[in-house]
Amino acid sequence: MSQKPAPVRRRRPFAQVDVFTAEHYRGNPLAVVVDAGDLTTGQMQQFANWTNLSETAFLLPPTHPEADYRVRIFTAHEEFPFAGHPTLGSAHAWLEAGGVPKVEGVLIQECGAGLVRVKRDAGRLAFAAPPLTRSGPVDEPDMARIAAGLRLPRQALLDATWLVNGPDWIGVLLESAEQVLDIKPDYAAMEGLKVGVIGPYAAAGVADFEVRAFIPGDAAAEDPVTGSFNAGAAQWLIGSGRAPASYTAAQGTMLGRAGMVHVDAIDHDIWVGGNSITCISGTVVL
Structure with missing residues (x-):
């Protein structure tokens, strides 16, 4: 043959x-x-x-x-x-x-x-x-693992949800952008989970939110700027009233990058640019 x-x-x-x-x-x-x-x-x-x-x-x-x-x-x-x-x-x-x-x-x-x-x-x-193919609450065992991975007390995680639109993201909301920037992740504790973290800036500045996205086990470990996570987070935050219809999110700051994501909810669409x-x-x- x-x-x-x-x-x-x-x-x-x-x-x-x-x-x-x-x-x-x-x-x-x-x-x-x-x-x-x-x-x-x-x-x-x-x-x-x-x-x-x-x-x-x-x-x-x-x-x-x-x-x-x-x-x-x-x-x-x-x-x-x-x-x-x-x-x-x-x-x-x-x-x-x-x-x-x-x-x-x-x-x-x-x-x-x-x-x-x-x-x-x-x-x-x-x-x-x-559209998200999975959303909704994250179970407590995973929440405990995420809190350990972010080296934060469980109560610091104000809310969390699945945000699956391709990658299996879990979105986590913190109280402030400063908390997001201060994270020193323990990747081993979050092994197998893709975790995106977002927190608002209290004062007007370059961006409205700070984002970090962690991929334990991946060669990248922390993603510089993540369109899929920001798309899911926008649907979650705007839908729950935690973010305005238009906002910006900075990402990659801790990696020496200057990523900027522009989000706009127009009619029934959320545009991520x-x-x-x-x-x-x-x-x-x-």
């Missing part, structure tokens, strides 16, 4: 995009392979493992008639149906590569979670937050 020939490698357009920042190297980097239509799942996963970034995106022709392009999103170890900063970074790279949306001003991205709308917003790109900037542009052999 003859073996199938190995796929021929070729040069493909490639970009590394910094997302949720207007400053080079101050946001969350995303690797984007622009022409990935003939790559296998194994090839995508292997390349994503090699880039050693939190996510790598692969752009493919759409299969849905309304979509402008399709994206597959991989971490170093698994594929996500949806993730926030890869959505904005992929849209940025697709437009820079000459993509023209079918409907002016709105891109339709096809991904594992379905169709996601992306629009231009005050010079930024913003995506419509997808930010700036993106290309840091590396060229080709990759795949």
Whole structure:
């Protein structure tokens, strides 16, 4: 029985995009392979493992008639149906590569979670937050583990909820942004949980909230700027009246980043946006 020939490698357009920042190297980097239509799942996963970034995106022709392009999103170890900063970074790279949306001003991205709308917003790109596939209370054993992982007394966790929209986030509300910044996490105590923490600033300033996102067991450990968590947190906080219809969230401060997430609730949609900037542009052999 003859073996199938190995796929021929070729040069493909490639970009590394910094997302949720207007400053080079101050946001969350995303690797984007622009022409990935003939790559296998194994090839995508292997390349994503090699880039050693939190996510790598692969752009493919759409299969849905309304979509402008399709994206597959991989971490170093698994594929996500949806993730926030890869959505904005992929849209940025697709437009820079000459993509023209079918409907002016709105891109339709096809991904594992379905169709996601992306629009231009005050010079930024913003995506419509997808519906949560799981929400609701977190059980007390997990809450105890999270409190231990954040090195905080249990009563300091004012509220918590599941915020699953692809990644299995648990959202935790603290009293202040300063509490969020002071966290020195014990990752072992939170092993197996993805925990996003948010706290408000008391005074007007650069941002309304401070966010940190912890991924115990992941190579990244703390994510610089997290679109999926911020999308879920916006639905939770605005829906419960804890946040206004429009607000900003800073993230990545403790990592030396300057991430800024812009949230706007308009009609029945919550839009999560930010700036993106290309840091590396060229080709990759795949």
